[in-house]
Amino acid sequence: MDKFLKLNFFEYQTISLKWGNKKDYGLLCLLGVITAIISGFVAIDTGHKGLSLFFLGGLLGMAFLYFQYGFASGWLKFITQGDTRPIGYHFVLIGFCSLVYLPISYLGLGSSGSFAPISISLVLGSFIFGIGMQLANGCGSGVLFTFGSGSARMIFALPGFIIGSVIGSVILPIVLNWGALNPIIIGASSSLIIYCALNSFLIFCVAAIFFTMAIKSGQKLSINWLVGTLLISFLCILVFIISGHPWGVTFGFTVWGGKIAMLAGIPIDKAAFWQWPGPALALKQSVFADVSSLMNFGMILGASFFAAVTASFANQPWPPIRQLAAAMIGGLLMGVGARLAFGCNIGAFVAGISSGSLHGWLWAFFALLGSWVGIKTRPYFGF
């Protein structure tokens, strides 16, 4: 480690999480009861596999909160300050995941990567998602872990996201008809070694370019963020191996919204999206039997636990009302965008690129454009 530090490219950074004075024992008890009951439900129905994914969701919530691992804030820094380091870390995360996703997926060893059509809906959805991400100040995973940590803004962004993803589910089949091609997997027709090497090389090259740009402009790489990146990629790989798919966040929100709509008497099951076998099954069975939904519960609880232990749960006052409106609108846009674009930063950007799917690269490009528009819109909401 000292050897690396002597290269003068690296530095330790103080974690910016605001720790309180004492642990929140009341909240810890409440969370303990909720976790025990959900664990019981999950253990009875889906056994160790369900429990593992539930707790992996919790660990991801804690890790994201501890390292303040944001996609929205990283992209904001890139666009407004020219700080290329955060996107560099994101590509390192993707690169580590790709080292496992690509060979396992290619050889058909039980788990399969994340692939999606190249479509007009992908372009529109990722652009809309990028705008929403900057208005809400958080992406799919960001909304979850900051909601769990007690962010007042996310009280508005999360319901917006859920409503938006239901709207997105209704319009996705229509927009898919505007034009779509089957998924394109980079290097899929070549041998295993070329397929893996080509994709991983591309990903680590992009990371290296971003890091070189940062170092040339006098910035140092954060040891903390690199450790966080390594830890989160390890957890993502475990999710991939246990669940059979890369980690995704937003389908869980769509399921929650679909079920709430049904509870409210809205016949959402008649919509074309909910007639497809996967969504139809998710709507019928328990919210704890869908991987994405189950992990979302875990992530919220994990982040809440961490916030309770560090006495940082909901310790900030209400933001101005215009910022809350921005969070709600941002959540709505992210919900619609995530459905149209087949996922968020986690399910499309990280999972797509690390699986060698072209849709992940296109998602990143158009979401970055959307982020730029979102950042230009922020002053209208007072931030």
Add this chain to the structure above:
Amino acid sequence: MLNTPRNIHLILLLLIFLLGSLDHLTSPVTESLAAPADKSLACAPCGAPCPE
């Protein structure tokens, strides 16, 4: 003060947990976890079919 961020959060956490539990208890018993991409015809993580 009921309308502090902390109290609203606690209410929402409880609501999410209660709704989730209610849904679980009223849903058919299942022994396996599912993801929409597991289903046949799925061409995307959300279960969308292939365009061609």
